[in-house]
Amino acid sequence: MTVDPRPARPVVLGQNQYGKAENRVVRITRDGATHHIKDLNVSVALSGDMDDVHHSGSNANVLPTDTTKNTVYAFAKEYGIESAEQFGIHLARHFVTSQEPIRTARIRIEEYGWERIATSDAGSRPTGADEGRHSFVRTGQETRLTQITYDGAAWEVVSGLKDLVVMNSTNSEFWGYVKDKYTTLQEAHDRILATQVAGRWRFNWSDDEQQMPPWEESYEQTRKHLLQAFAETYSLSLQQTLYQMGARIIDHRGEIDEVRFSLPNKHHFLVDLEPFGLKNDNEVYYAADRPYGLIEATVLREGCEARIPVDLTNL
Secondary structure (H helix, E strand, C coil), X not given: CCCCCXXXXXXXXXXXXXXXXXXXXXXXXXXXXXXXXXXXXXXXXXXXCCHHHHHCCCCCCCCCHHHHHHHHHHHHHHCCCCCHHHHHHHHHHHHHHHCCXXXXXXXXXXXXXXXXXXXXXXHHCCCCCCCCCCEEEECCCCEEEXXXXXXXXXXXXXXXXXXXXXXXXXXXXXXXXXXXCCXXXXXXXXXXXXXXXXXXXXXXXXXXXXXXXCHHHHHHHHHHHHHHHHHHCCECCHXXXXXXXXXXXXXXXXXEEEEEEEEXXXXXXXXXXXXXXXXXXXXXXXXXXXXXXEEEEEEECCCCCCCCCCCHHHC
């Protein structure tokens, strides 16, 4: 057995931190019929007098990471979210000033932007549809797509988009569904409806140069109609909204015969703030990214056949 001749040196704990990462919080501010959204991904890292927990396992100086998560949601209700910076300042100050062992708090925030969807003019909106001051589209996410197929005789042009994230902060319900012994979901009569649109649409153009669609205008108008249908549909199910989006395109764009959508339901669950003595009046939500409901369907012009693949990733 070989013995190391060097004298033993003490082991020293270096820099350390702990916290709760990626707390997704969506704050809806309701200014009458006009709603405002702040959508943040908040990561909290705390450091300070934490030697004991590393050396002996004593948690006497440890604020649970679950508590930091709860604080994010409670502060979203109590203080609102004026800006990511101001919200982070509130959190950092709280952790350092309220917990003596904590010397430093680092708050990292990603903010996801939303812009309001412009709806149709009052005279052309569907009966009962309002101005859509609660309908939003995520900014900076969308990717435009197209696929051209030509076999020497026939053309097929399929265009579309992916990663177009949209949200209605009200005018959505989900109730009256089948229930069995495994059902725990509560019926909702006012919920957030959000999805990340993947859509493809097939043109009926052949090879006539004189009848070629104005491609740029067609994309812009198709996108506009699917967004307006999303904003203007009082939704009782995401399936209903999907159908209205496809039907709106078919009705308004004569150059398109088929539309297929794949819409994951981006669930937003109300956070239970009662343990903190706070009432959550449809204001603070937890944005869950998985598992998610996935709604898919094709909408066709009457007399046409479906050609877009069921799996849009194969296109």
